[in-house]
Amino acid sequence: MLAARFDGNKRIAIAEVPAPRPAPNEVLLRVKRTALCGSDTKLWNKGAVFTPGHEIFGVVDSPGHVLDGRRCLVYIPVHCGRCVSCLHGDTHMCLTESVLIGWNRPGGYAEALAVPEQCLLPVPDDVPDDLAPLLLDTIGTSGHGLRLARPLAPEGPVLVLGAGPVGLGAIVALRDMGWRDIHVSDLRAARLPLAQALGARPHPVEDTTTRFALVAECSGAHAARNRGMHIVAPRGVVLLLGENDDPWTIE
Ligand SMILES: [Zn+2]
Ligand SMILES: [Zn+2]
Structure with missing residues (x-):
């Protein structure tokens, strides 16, 4: 089969690779x-030689399997299903497995891949193919964080910092959860119209007078995280959804 492989030195090769051979329970x-x-x-800049891709959607081709022929997304954390974390539903924090599909084993920039059956998420028929992957990193990440934050945050306005994919997903998830007074800030003004179309009101980046019950930080930038700490209302919640590997000092 063909796969798009990161080939080191910032090159991508469309290469013929052996077809995947699913193990038992895959x-x-x-x-x-x-x-x-x-x-x-990150993998690209590191010069990894690897087939990545972790926002994966496809059709199961395993005759006899209960999900054969079904459209499925891939939940990428491979998990044991038996440890204390898994039994509590925190399969992304499994205590015995720390493998991510598309990071530590081949991902979805290929015609096919082997997937542990525990990682299959069937997709409803009314979700079109082009939109299905958005249920993972874009809406899944933000929806999961907001579901944890919601019971802690008081009533009031909410601010989304960063109108990239995760920020836009946060706006969709917030609306679905019933939040109505949703604001959004982004240094890149060109990103705001789409956020507005999804139901958020632009908020000036430099404004520090309005306090928010919930600040959903989706950029990962330390400056935005610090800002969130300043403008969150008393008893409010700052939710850090944006990724950043660098150390962050809270003053
Ligand atoms: Zn586990
Ligand atoms: Zn991703």
């Missing part, structure tokens, strides 16, 4: 869509 997934993700650039 299925073959024929890829229909794999979304590009900004975090793939």
